[in-house]
Amino acid sequence: MILSRALRPQLGRRGDAAPRxxxxxxxxxxxxxxxxxxxxxxxxxxxxxxxxxxxxxxxxxxxxxxxxxxxxxxxxxxxxxxxxxxxxxxxxxxxxxxxxxxxxxxxxxxxxxxxxxxxxxxxxxxxxxxxxxxxxxxxxxxxxxxxxxxxxxxxxxxxxxxxxxxxxxxxxxxxxxxxxxxxxxxxxxxxxxxxxxxxxxxxxxxxxxMMFDEAAAAESPQPAICLDVPVRDQIVKKALLLMQQHLDVPLSIEQIAAHMQINKRRIERRFRLALKMSPLEAYTQIRLEHARHLLAETGKPVAAIAAESGYCDSSHLGRLFQRRYGVTPREFRSGRQALMK
The missing domain is CATH 3.40.50.880 (Class I glutamine amidotransferase (GATase) domain)
Incomplete structure (x- = not known):
């Protein structure tokens, strides 16, 4: 790569006494x-x-x-x-x-x-x-x-x-x-x-x-994972980030693997080792966490939240949401509103 004038290390361009x-x-x-x-x-x-x-x-x-x-x-x-x-x-x-x-x-x-x-x-x-x-x-x-x-x-x-x-x-x-x-x-x-x-x-x-352990490379993934467990595996982090960037139109695991240019089975193995769950289970958890956040922090209709979270309708979201959290989306929102009064 050819470096521009500033990307080359400075060797006294302004004189020895000047900042480099x-x-x-x-x-x-x-x-x-x-x-x-x-x-x-x-x-x-x-x-x-x-x-x-x-x-x-x-x-x-x-x-x-x-x-x-x-x-x-x-x-x-x-x-x-x-x-x-x-x-x-x-x-x-x-x-x-x-x-x-x-x-x-x-x-x-x-x-x-x-x-x-x-x-x-x-x-x-x-x-x-x-x-x-x-x-x-x-x-x-x-x-x-x-x-x-x-x-x-x-x-x-x-x-x-x-x-x-x-x-x-x-x-x-x-x-x-x-x-x-x-x-x-x-x-x-x-x-x-x-x-x-x-x-x-x-x-x-x-x-x-500044209390940073070490310098992070440019390719380090952005820390935007909506999971309750720490993730250190870089492949898993990048896959999770792709999931979070595609909530309304979810990618298939095959598409994620193709985007990352690695084998699907390798991703699945890394998820099992790092998170004790499959990529699909992690994706579902991220989408449901996103829906729960929207229910708590916005006044958007449940149907709109379902669409933003990648579900075809509010019924589909409702079934999965209740299975995970024990209440329907509307019950969750009503409970939050009651606590705010």
């Missing part, structure tokens, strides 16, 4: 604070000895068009360091997304123009959380693989018809576009960049201080 890794952050309206904080803390801890936080080996700046405070989705405000200015001073431009509806309704032509300028200058672009949606909106992801959280997979497909997101791993590096599913996985993407530019030891040190 410089990152500019663009925070979108109602961005996700954890995605931003995890990423920037890896840079902070790698930049100096111990945790003294001096920007010696790494430098990070929050940039914007007008220096107005940007509010995160939890209400915490971040005030930018400086105006956008000359983007060539950065090795990467990182776009931190957040609440998807706000972001897609809030069109900022100046922001999109800045991103296109960075791309024209050959500066790699990083999309954290729903930041990848903004990169797509700006027309900067055509022909690139793009990592999207399993939680936003359907939103992505609905808004970007014809594009295929990658939602079964924590981040994707495709030439000069780096995208990440958000949350804790942003720390692992930041560690990937630190290792590229500063070496493995600073990256490992940052993660250890």
């Amino acid at each position: 890794l410089s990152v500019g952050f663009l925070l979108l309206k109602r961005f996700t604070l954890s995605a931003f904080a995890n990423f920037i803390d890896v840079l902070r801890l790698a930049a100096d000895e111990g945790d003294r936080s001096r920007p010696i080996r790494c430098q990070w700046r929050v940039i914007s068009a007008d220096l107005s405070a940007v509010y995160s989705s939890c209400g915490i405000a971040i005030r930018p360091h400086e105006l956008i200015g000359n983007l060539n001073r950065f090795d990467y431009i990182v776009v931190v997304g957040g609440l998807i509806d706000d972001q897609m309704q809030w069109i900022d032509e100046q922001l999109d123009g800045n991103l296109r300028q960075a791309a024209a200058l050959g500066i790699p672009l990083v999309g954290l959380c729903t930041g990848s949606f903004i990169l797509h909106r700006a027309g900067l992801m055509d022909g690139y693989r793009c990592c999207v959280s399993w939680f936003h997979d359907s939103d992505f497909l609905r808004r970007f018809d014809g594009l295929k997101p990658v939602s079964n791993q924590i981040f994707v590096v495709d030439r000069d576009r780096l995208t990440c599913s958000g949350g804790a996985s942003t720390a692992h993407l930041a560690a990937f960049l630190v290792e590229r530019h500063l070496g493995k030891a600073p990256a490992a040190k940052s993660l250890r201080i």
Whole structure:
């Protein structure tokens, strides 16, 4: 793979006294604070000895068009360091997304123009959380693989018809576009960049201080399993993730095996060893847990919940739901509502 200027380890490009890794952050309206904080803390801890936080080996700046405070989705405000200015001073431009509806309704032509300028200058672009949606909106992801959280997979497909997101791993590096599913996985993407530019030891040190056992590879599956037991088998994790991404139109086990390019019998054996159940039993459990969540947290009709959970009608859902939980969907919802009064 040919690396762009920033994906190559830096050897004093700005002079020996300059940081070897410089990152500019663009925070979108109602961005996700954890995605931003995890990423920037890896840079902070790698930049100096111990945790003294001096920007010696790494430098990070929050940039914007007008220096107005940007509010995160939890209400915490971040005030930018400086105006956008000359983007060539950065090795990467990182776009931190957040609440998807706000972001897609809030069109900022100046922001999109800045991103296109960075791309024209050959500066790699990083999309954290729903930041990848903004990169797509700006027309900067055509022909690139793009990592999207399993939680936003359907939103992505609905808004970007014809594009295929990658939602079964924590981040994707495709030439000069780096995208990440958000949350804790942003720390692992930041560690990937630190290792590229500063070496493995600073990256490992940052993660250890942040209480991560070790760096996770890009291909690590997103932790989105609706089961009450811990799962360590990577094949089982990826199969479960595929199941969770296809609830309304369930895949057959043969289709899951084909997607993963492994033998169906191998999947079945791994499920028996890891979960003491078949893939089909696990799939049923995930779909019923999803239905139970919708019954508890939404006012959707039972028929609509049945359809979203991959059942042909409410009667089919009702039989399986009662067999597992001892009550019908309507009885479950009524009981929840009585407790809330």
